[in-house]
């Protein structure tokens with residue numbers, strides 16, 4: 015495995031990342047550096063490439079040009095590098111993507127057992143701790159289909175955390191939820207941010223961004239148009255497109 | 265009381281209506297329904313009473329009762345009957361132990377099997393001994409089987425869950441052991457050309473199911489592979505087999521296979537039939553499994569990959585289990601079809617259950633009976649096919665319900 019010696023403490027480095035879907039240029043020269051422990055919120059209109067970008071970081075999507083370096087590991091086509099990066103990153107999806115044929119506990123212990131080669135006992139102990147942390151320990155033996163959306167998303171977060179990732183990627187984790195369930199998921203994310211986790215969140219929850227994010231990144235048409243601290247981003251957007259977007263969403 | 269009413273209840277109340285009310289609502293709700301019901305009831309009554317009269321009065325049952333052995337084991341040497349008996353005994357013990365160890369479906373199967381054996385035993389005792397051909401080494405054999413199953417059940421009833429893994433191994437080992445017992449070792453081997461009847465049908469069907477399942481799954485996965493060579497091989501194979509009837513595959517296996525193989529290699533006729541049934545069934549199975557795989561949302565694979573599971577783990581732990589659950593009903597339908605399709609091996613000269621029936625009604629001694637014995641023979645054979653198919657289908661239904669517990 016090839017580890018680049020990154021002199022600074024940037025845990026994610028994206029340099030001139032370009033991606034095409036066939037003819038369609040989905041990411042254009044995207045540059046982003048995320049520091050250890052930083053919480054970055056990505057927002058932007060639908061179809062602007064937010065999901066595509068966040069998914070190139072753990073190679074659910076392949077980029078064609080540019081460099082992505084995650085915790086010193088450069089993303090190449092080498093499957094060992096890809097696997098190493100996936101072990102460093104946890105991902106939470108809009109549609110939860112829990113495994114419906116496994117119980118909550120099995121969902122969480124699956125990867126620790128098969129990828130980290132933990133024993134069943136230690137992985138279950140840790141899974142129960144994580145369920146406690148996201149507030150649904152009593153649901154451990156239910157199936158995902160028996161839980162509410164908010165509970166499912168919290169299981170999904172616990173499942174990602176069970177691999178002890180250094181980075182958490184969130185792709186619109188609350189967009190599929192009813193309003194009354196959004197808070198319980200955001201609470202978990204807030205607690206995670208305060209615990210020092212590096213987080214990259216695609217979300218339209220501007221309250222969350224304002225309160226928790228260290229930086230807000232605005233994307234449009236495959237480009238990063240503007241990035242700033244939440245205060246400056248919301249009070250004093252520089253670009254017209256950002257202003258338009260904020261006027262629509264706030 | 266208010267406090268009681270607010271207690272959670274185990275199930276929703278069921279609406280209950282009396283028999284008369286049910287009849288009124290479903291059969292006699294208006295004059296047109298009433299007319300239809302009366303006509304239909306009359307027709308059903310006619311058919312059933314006709315059937316019953318035939319069952320009671322026909323002379324042809326002698327064709328079946330004097331040929332029980334042919335139906336069960338074909339031309340298997342009578343002095344070697346202890347071999348199939350031993351295999352049935354092993355199955356009885358395993359089934360009984362499994363029923364105790366797992367409860368649930370195996371328990372129902374074990375109890376059903378035991379009871380069926382006891383009933384058949386009583387039936388064989390009730391019939392006049394000079395009419396029933398003695399098949400088994402002792403007239404008490406069927407009771408012995410019933411008792412063995414019950415003993416197995418009793419033995420595994422307490423703490424039987426520890427027996428589960430040994431039992432799985434036992435069932436897997438049963439197949440080669442049974443073949444070894446039935447064939448015999450050393451000089452006194454019993455050629456498969458002598459195997460027949462229900463025994464042969466079961467061997468063909470079980471072999472076909474057990475072998476075509478992994479092959480079909482591999483073909484389904486291969487068809488979705490990213491490697492063009494594998495993908496196109498699987499596509500070609502599946503489409504080729506699905507384009508021809510089973511009979512042609514059987515003929516190919518039995519007549520043309522020897523042409524491709526060196527002259528000194530003689531492949532056994534039963535093995536050739538098993539190969540043909542397996543190759544045929546696997547192609548259909550592959551398409552069914554592929555349907556299940558395609559129905560799985562892309563997010564499942566993405567979540568697994570994001571967690572760091574590799575391709576093999578993702579397939580074995582995430583996609584395949586979900587796909588197989590989704591297609592259980594289709595697969596069981598296909599296995600039932602396979603079970604019945606094994607009757608086509610008559611065409612390549614094997615005497616399975618259906619072949620035995622044909623052998624029975626062409627026996628010259630029935631010329632004196634008006635109408636011969638073929639109705640009775642086929643009636644019984646159809647009944648045997650039906651019992652097995654029905655058991656399979658009910659078992660599958662039950663498995664499905666069990667798997668769905670806790671899912672939505």
Ligand SMILES: Nc1ncnc2c1ncn2[C@@H]1O[C@H](COP(=O)(O)OP(=O)(O)OP(=O)(O)O)[C@@H](O)[C@H]1O
Nearest residue numbers: 035038040058059060061062063064065066067186
């Ligand atoms: N698999 C694909 N094949 C072709 N085009 C795609 C594919 N996935 C995404 N796109 C296109 O790439 C663009 C960016 O998509 P992406 O999903 O990243 O947008 P997004 O910013 O996440 O939008 P949303 O807020 O709606 O989730 C869109 O125009 C989309 O149509």
Ligand SMILES: [Mg+2]
Nearest residue numbers: 064065066186
């Ligand atoms: Mg998106």
